[in-house]
Amino acid sequence: MSSLQQLRFQARRLYKELHYLGREYPDPNYRFTERLHKCFGAYVGADRERIEEGLKKAEFIKKEIEAMYSLRKYRAMKQRYYDEPPSPPKP
Numbered sequence: 001m002s003s004l005q006q007l008r009f010q011a012r013r014l015y016k017e018l019h020y021l022g023r024e025y026p027d028p029n030y031r032f033t034e035r036l037h038k039c040f041g042a043y044v045g046a047d048r049e050r051i052e053e054g055l056k057k058a059e060f061i062k063k064e065i066e067a068m069y070s071l072r073k074y075r076a077m078k079q080r081y082y083d084e085p086p087s088p089p090k091p
Contacts (some may be wrong), residue, residue, distance in 0.1 A: 014058050015040050017067050026072065069077050 015036070022032035043054045 018062055
């Protein structure tokens with residue numbers, strides 16, 4: 001299998017992962033899937049180096065989205081369990 005074919009499989013896998021992560025994107029007006037499609041469409045027919053650059057950028061974006069979701073979950077947990085007002089001291 002050629003290395004360009006491997007890059008295509010890697011790009012397809014990354015696209016699917018980002019599409020799955022985009023389902024829970026907090027801002028519905030952002031149109032995550034449309035932007036994702038445009039970003040990956042810009043690399044169609046590109047040379048090997050440009051595709052590798054795009055994959056690195058997409059990996060970085062994936063990590064940022066995962067971090068954003070983790071932070072959102074952490075804040076929700078913290079609000080549920082730790083942001084309660086302290087109880088008054090017992091006499």
